[in-house]
Amino acid sequence: MHHHFLRPSLHLLMLVLAFALSACVPRQLLVNGAADALTAQGQAEEEDIGLAREASAFYLKLSESLLRQTPGHLALAESVAAGFTQYAYAFVATEAERRMNTDAKAAHELNERARRLYQRAHRHAMAALAQANPGLLASLAKAPGTELVALKPDQVGVAYWAAASWGAFIALSKDEPDTVADLPLAVRLAESVWRTQPTFGQGAAASLMGDFEAARPGGSMARAAAYFDEAIAAGGGQNAGPYVAKAEAIAQAAGDRPAFEALLQQALSVSAKRTDLSSQVMRQRAQWLLGSADDLF
16 A cells, blocks of 8 residues: 655644634635645655654544535545545554454454544545546446546546545455445446556555455456556655565465565665655564564465
8 A cells, every 4th residue: 555644733733723713714715725735734744653643633633624614625535535544554454463463352443443444534535536526436336347437637546545445444344245345346446546547656556456456356466466566666666565565465375485575675675765654654564574474474
C-alpha cells in the first residue's frame, strides 16, 4: 500500500478558526475554504512515526467533520479516506499482526478496530465518488469484461483510496460472505484507477492491482508479480512499499524464503535513503517480517 501520512499544526488550527470566525463571509464559503486549507496541510509529510500517530486523530476528526459539510469536496474526501486507511494499516492492523502469537484476544480487537476504520474510509470515499460520478455503482456492478468505470482526473485519487480501503475491509471480513462478495467490485474500481492513470502514486495503483490479483480467487501470480514490478519501476525503484508487497503476496505465498528476504532487503536499502514517514513505516514492516521469517516459512 502506498502511504502519505498527514499531520495538523497550530497554524492550521488557527487558520480554520479564522475561517469559522469570519461572520461576514457566507458559511459554505467558509467551510470550503477550511476544507481547502486542510487538504493543503494534509499534503505535508511527517517523518516521526510517533508524532504522526498522536497527531492523526485530531487531523482526521477535524477533516471528517468538514467533509460532512462539504461532501462534494473530492480533494478533502481523498485526504480523509487516505488518512483513515493509512492510520488503520500502520497503527492498528500492523499491531494486530504483531500480537497474534502472544495475545490473540487483543489481536482480534485490533483487527476489528482496523476493519471499522477501513469501512469508514471507504464510506467517505464512495460517497464523494457517487456524488461526482452518479453512474459509478452501476458501472461497477457490470459483468467482468465490460467497459470499466470512466474516471475524471480529479476522481482518480479518491477512487484509489476507495478501492484500497475496500480491499483491506474485505480482507478482515472473511466471515461475512456478503462483504467478501464485493471483492470483484473493488477490483474493478482499482482497475479503473490503474487504467486511467497507471503511474498514480508512483506505482501505488499498480501495486494495489498486484495485491488484488494475488488475493482474488483464480488470480494469476505471474500477473500479480508483473504488477508489482510495474509499481517498482513507476517509483524509480525508490519506494519500499512495492518491494514489501511483492515479498508478502508473491514470495511468501510461494514459500520462497530467499526471494522473500531479498525483496525485504531491497525495501530496507531504499527506505534507508528516505526520511518520509511512508518509507519509515515500510522499513519497520520489512524489519519485522525479516525477524518473523522462521515463523512464516
